[in-house]
Amino acid sequence: MTENQKILQKREEELDSDEEQNLLQKPKWVPISKRKEWEDVEPITQKDGPKPPCVVNYSDRYKETMNYFRAVLRSEEISERTLKLSKELLMLSPSYSVAYEFRRNCLFALNGNLKNELFLIEKLLDRLPKNYQLWHHRMKCVEKLNDYSNEMDFLARMMLGDAKNYHVWVYRIWLVKHFQLWDNELEFIEGELEKDHLNNSFWNYRYYVVTKSKTIPLETIYEQEFEFVFGHITKSVNNESPWVYIMNFIKILNKEQLKVLHDKVDELRKRHRHSMWPLFCLFTLYTKYLITEENLDNALTFAKYLGERYDQTRKKYWEKQIKIVEKQKQNL
Amino acid sequence: MSKKEFNRRAHIEYFNLYLNMLPQPIQSMESNRMTILYFAISGLDMLGATDRIKSKEVIEWVYAQQIVPDSKDENKLSENCGFRCGPLFGCDYNPECSRTSTYTYDRAHVAMTYTALSILKILGDDLERIDSEAVVNATAKLQQEDGSVAAISGISETDLRYMYCSCVIYTFLDNWGTFDIEKATKYILSCQSYDGGFGLVPNGESHGGSSYCAIASLALMNKLDSLPDKDFVIDWLLRKQTIGFQGRVNKPPDTCYSFWVGASLEILGSYELIDYDQNEQYIFCCQDKLGGFSKWSRSKPDPLHSYFGICGLSLMDKFNLPKINPLYGFRDLTLERPKIQEETKENENEEKENEKKEKEEKEKEEKEKEN
Numbered sequence: 228m229t230e231n232q233k234i235l236q237k238r239e240e241e242l243d244s245d246e247e248q249n250l251l252q253k254p255k256w257v258p259i260s261k262r263k264e265w266e267d268v269e270p271i272t273q274k275d276g277p278k279p280p281c282v283v284n285y286s287d288r289y290k291e292t293m294n295y296f297r298a299v300l301r302s303e304e305i306s307e308r309t310l311k312l313s314k315e316l317l318m319l320s321p322s323y324s325v326a327y328e329f330r331r332n333c334l335f336a337l338n339g340n341l342k343n344e345l346f347l348i349e350k351l352l353d354r355l356p357k358n359y360q361l362w363h364h365r366m367k368c369v370e371k372l373n374d375y376s377n378e379m380d381f382l383a384r385m386m387l388g389d390a391k392n393y394h395v396w397v398y399r400i401w402l403v404k405h406f407q408l409w410d411n412e413l414e415f416i417e418g419e420l421e422k423d424h425l426n427n428s429f430w431n432y433r434y435y436v437v438t439k440s441k442t443i444p445l446e447t448i449y450e451q452e453f454e455f456v457f458g459h460i461t462k463s464v465n466n467e468s469p470w471v472y473i474m475n476f477i478k479i480l481n482k483e484q485l486k487v488l489h490d491k492v493d494e495l496r497k498r499h500r501h502s503m504w505p506l507f508c509l510f511t512l513y514t515k516y517l518i519t520e521e522n523l524d525n526a527l528t529f530a531k532y533l534g535e536r537y538d539q540t541r542k543k544y545w546e547k548q549i550k551i552v553e554k555q556k557q558n559l
Numbered sequence: 560m561s562k563k564e565f566n567r568r569a570h571i572e573y574f575n576l577y578l579n580m581l582p583q584p585i586q587s588m589e590s591n592r593m594t595i596l597y598f599a600i601s602g603l604d605m606l607g608a609t610d611r612i613k614s615k616e617v618i619e620w621v622y623a624q625q626i627v628p629d630s631k632d633e634n635k636l637s638e639n640c641g642f643r644c645g646p647l648f649g650c651d652y653n654p655e656c657s658r659t660s661t662y663t664y665d666r667a668h669v670a671m672t673y674t675a676l677s678i679l680k681i682l683g684d685d686l687e688r689i690d691s692e693a694v695v696n697a698t699a700k701l702q703q704e705d706g707s708v709a710a711i712s713g714i715s716e717t718d719l720r721y722m723y724c725s726c727v728i729y730t731f732l733d734n735w736g737t738f739d740i741e742k743a744t745k746y747i748l749s750c751q752s753y754d755g756g757f758g759l760v761p762n763g764e765s766h767g768g769s770s771y772c773a774i775a776s777l778a779l780m781n782k783l784d785s786l787p788d789k790d791f792v793i794d795w796l797l798r799k800q801t802i803g804f805q806g807r808v809n810k811p812p813d814t815c816y817s818f819w820v821g822a823s824l825e826i827l828g829s830y831e832l833i834d835y836d837q838n839e840q841y842i843f844c845c846q847d848k849l850g851g852f853s854k855w856s857r858s859k860p861d862p863l864h865s866y867f868g869i870c871g872l873s874l875m876d877k878f879n880l881p882k883i884n885p886l887y888g889f890r891d892l893t894l895e896r897p898k899i900q901e902e903t904k905e906n907e908n909e910e911k912e913n914e915k916k917e918k919e920e921k922e923k924e925e926k927e928k929e930n
Contacts, residue, residue, distance in 0.1 A: 271649040276623055278616040281596045283645075284583040297649035300664040322590035323647070325664050328714050363716045391810065393764065400762050427808040431764035434753055439762065467798070467808050475753035540800050543832045 256288055259295045264308050270294035271301060289319050300329060305336045314347070321355055327364045334368075341372040349381060356385065362394045366401060375406045390419070391428050400435060409440035417455075424459050430468040434475075449476040449484070457491060464499045474508060477516060485516055503537040514552055523556045563843040565878045566850065567606055570869065573850030574602035575611050577862050592645035593624065597674035598866040601889045604681050605869050605880055607896065614682045619654040621675050626667050628693050630658035638712040640690065640697035641667025642675035656688045666711050667694075669701055673724035676731045677889055686731070695736035698725050702738055706746030707760075718759045719750055723772035726779040727887060744782045747773045754808070755788075755795030767799060767806035771819040775886050778826050793829045796820050800833055803841025813854040814845045814864045817871025822885035825874060835875050842868050 259265050272294055275282070285293075296316045299309045310333040316326055334344060348365045355361060369375060382402075385395050403412060416433045423429065437448055456473045459466070473488075480488065489512055496505035506529040513522035513529075527549060534545030578599040581588060588595060596617070603611055624643045629635040639661055646652070648665040672694060679686055701709045707717040708725045722743060729735040749761045750773060756765025757773035774792070777783045786792060799805050803812035804820045817838055824830040844856040845868060851860030852868030870888065873880040879898075884891040 273646050273649055274652040275646050276620050276652040276654065278613070279620050280578055280613075280617045281581055281592055281599065282579065283581045283586055283589045283592070285586050286583055289586055293647070294649075297647075300648065301662060303663055320587045320590060322587060324590070324668065324711055324714055324716070325666060329664060359716065363714070391807075393759065393766065397760055397763055400760070425809045427810070428764050431752065431758075431762075435762045471754040471808065540802075540834045540837060541797055541832070542834070544797055547832065 258287075259291055259312075265295060268295060268298050268302075271297035273297070292316050292319055296326070300325070305333050307337065309333055310337060310339060318351070321351055321358055322360055324360050327360050331364070331367055331371075335371060341368050342374075342377070344368050345372075345377060345381070349384070352385065353388075356388055356392055357394060359394070362398055366398065369402070370405070375402060375408065378402055379408075390423065390426055393428070396428050396432055399432070403436075404439070409436065412436045412440065420459065424463060425466055425468065427468045430472050434472060445476065445479050446481075449480070452476075453488075460495065460504075464495060464502045464504060467504070470504045470508060474511065477511065480516075485512065488512070489517060501537060503533055506533055506537060510548075514548075514555065518555075518559075520556065520559055523552055523559070526552050527556075563846060565843075565872070566846060566848070567878075569848065569850035570865065571603065571606050571608040571611065571850070573847075573860065573865060574599045574606070574862075575608070578603065578612065589647065590644055593621075593642065593671040593678075594644075594674045595862050596621075597678050598862040600678050601681055602862075602866045602869060604890055605873060605883075607881075612682070618679060618682055618684050621678050622656055622688050623652050623654040624671070624675060625653075625656050625689070626661065626665060627653075627656050627658050627690050629661040631660075633658075633693075636661040636663065637693065638697050638700045639666045640693040641669065641672040644668055644671045654688075656690065666713070667697060668711050669698060669708065669721045669724040669728070670710065672698065673727050676728060677887065680731065680892065681889055689732065691732045691734060695729065695732055695734045695738075698728050699736040699738045701725060702743070706739065706742030706744075708743070719747065719757065719769045719772040719776070720759070722747065723776045726776045730779050730886075740780050740782065744777065744780065744785050747776055748785065748787075751792075755791040756799075764807060765795065767804065767816040767819040767823075770796065771823045774823045774826050778886055783826075789827060793824065793827050796824050796827070797829070797832060800838065802837045803845075804838070811855065812841055814842055814852050814871065815854065815867035817842055818867040818874070818888070821871055821874045822883070822888070825885040830874060838871070839875060839877070842871050 260270070270291070292312070292315050296312055299312060310330065313326055313330040313333060316323065317330065320326065333339065334341065345365065345368060348361055348368070352358065352361050352365075369378060382395055382399055385392060389395075403409060413433075413436050416429055416436055419426070419429045420433065437452065438445070452473065456469045459469045460473075477485075477488070489509070492505050492508045492512070495502075496509060499505060510526050510529045510533070513526040530545045530549045530552065534542045534549070538545065577595055581592065581595065600612060600617065603609060621642075624645060626640050626643060628637060628640060643665070648662065650662075650665060651659070653659060676686070676689070679689075697712070700712060701721065702725070703709060703717055707719075708721040709717045710721050725738065726743075729738060746761075747757070750757045750759070750763065750769065752758050752763070752765035754765050756767075757770040758764050759766060759769040763769065770792075774783070777785065783789070798808075799816065799820045801812050803814060804816035805812045806816045806819070821830060821833070821838075824833065842852065845852045845854065845860075845864070847853060847860040849860075851862075851865035853860045854864045869880065870883050872878055873883045874885070876882065881890045881896050882894055883889065890896075
């Protein structure tokens with residue numbers, strides 16, 4: 228069993244025991260008002276006014292935890308008890324931004340175990356994988372810990388849940404830049420693209436790695452990327468991701484490179500007559516970079532095919548493009 | 560797919576539910592209470608059902624969430640000023656917005672300030688109780704060195720959503736304070752991806768929501784012309800339509816992008832190039848028969864997708880919905896509201912007649928059974 232699988236199994240076992248608790252209806256929660264260590268604190272209730280809109284129907288547990296937490300935020304007390312309470316609060320109200328800052332203040336001041344904190348964050352992320360505050364909290368903890376050793380495995384686990392989770396990629400982009408972890412990233416993303424070449428997040432991340440890991444001119448990057456990208460396009464000509472990826476480079480290509488690109492795409496057009504992408508790419512080349520009368524005629528034909536058959540959703544767009552190119556022809 | 564009817568009454572009931580309460584299973588959504596209230600209020604406003612809103616009471620409550628400068632020292636914690644999501648912090652109910660004490664952890668959130676101001680404007684309030692200077696100064700302090708904008712003072716979670724919120728705030732209060740427009744513009748442009756759309760942060764994948772925030776912010780700052788190639792952006796936006804609109808390449812469509820991407824196209828003057836029929840079909844397959852819209856068909860509706868589903872339909876200028884202001888995301892308050900009263904009455908009469916017929920038929924059936 229891999230490390231990741233072990234961790235996932237442990238998580239499932241924990242979830243089962245929570246379920247059991249619920250089934251046996253064993254109330255684990257002791258009201259804070261009944262806890263000795265909170266005797267000296269006066270809870271603060273919420274003042275919602277006489278006729279509030281969007282009234283929240285709180286559970287007793289939620290209400291009481293918030294009442295005590297309000298007192299803590301007011302007093303700004305940093306202690307073991309307030310650290311514990313912040314955890315209870317965040318389990319109930321995991322989007323309460325300020326509570327995370329308060330918790331970090333406690334953790335950092337009391338030298339709390341940040342590695343355990345990362346484990347707690349991941350537990351919460353399992354249920355709430357798109358919670359902005361949790362991801363930000365993790366980033367701040369890892370920054371303070373100055374230790375990224377768990378993070379790649381953590382991200383791998385999150386990707387098992389949803390490889391397109393936007394937060395996963397924002398976090399990785401930050402992590403790799405902050406700790407300069409570029410070395411394995413190209414290999415990593417190539418592997419992911421082998422598994423799923425339709426995942427646009429993968430393509431975007433590849434672009435990031437390839438352009439930001441070293442300072443290489445875009446022209447050199449293009450030469451390196453050409454084979455890789457067309458390898459994928461050839462396997463799946465209707466996949467938008469590699470097409471927009473490679474088309475981004477067109478504006479920096481010289482005449483020689485434009486010709487090579489043109490020939491490659493035209494070959495694909497002949498092999499896949501019903502695909503919109505070779506036509507769209509050639510349309511761009513003919514109307515912006517390889518402008519001749521013959522090419523503009525071809526562009527008009529392609530625009531017609533696209534609007535009427537291969538890209539019908541954008542019919543009106545192609546009708547507009549036809550008018551623009553006709554004018555372009557006139558002005559040649 | 561058959562064309563469905565726009566179920567105005569059901570949507571009114573849906574938003575009315577949230578106007579009145581946030582059910583217990585989503586009690587933790589109270590961190591977003593102001594934005595949920597905004598969806599309910601603006602949703603009802605779009606549906607012409609403002610008679611359901613007790614405007615005066617809502618306005619009072621909204622004002623009570625304003626954090627005003629400290630009564631003893633207006634510079635103390637001045638970065639906290641603006642609006643809270645709700646009375647979470649536990650301060651005294653203060654709709655008069657009189658100066659009181661400020662506290663370290665009692666902080667405004669830029670998205671709550673934006674939605675609070677929007678609610679007040681929709682309900683016709685004159686914004687007189689807003690401490691404009693304090694709000695603008697505090698919001699300006701959220702801008703970071705790189706030009707980006709944070710959500711709350713002290714916590715530097717920054718992304719394009721907060722850029723947008725802050726630009727609307729300055730627009731509503733007609734005061735840009737010390738906000739650095741040049742830096743903000745530079746930051747927004749740095750979020751543009753290689754394919755023309757905008758990511759949530761620099762190097763982020765191009766996304767419909769962040770693209771809207773980028774484009775609307777530039778428009779509000781009067782900086783749309785700083786886009787090096789508008790057509791490039793328009794192309795990206797138009798390609799997001801599959802049937803409805805997707806938020807990212809190779810992802811399924813989702814109701815809310817009919818607004819985010821649609822409004823972006825509207826701002827860039829190219830909305831009329833979309834396929835209206837497909838867009839309408841998609842939004843309708845997400846219409847819930849009990850009211851509201853979901854992100855995908857056959858999933859549960861929620862306030863956000865319900866609201867943006869309606870905004871998405873409004874952009875198409877159909878179903879007797881008022882025209883939306885694409886920069887603000889709510890009804891264009893400068894235009895006259897379309898008349899829907901007769902339509903409602905007509906529908907009501909029709910429904911009453913149908914009910915009568917059904918009743919008569921049932922009675923007939925029962926009589927026949929007895930016989």
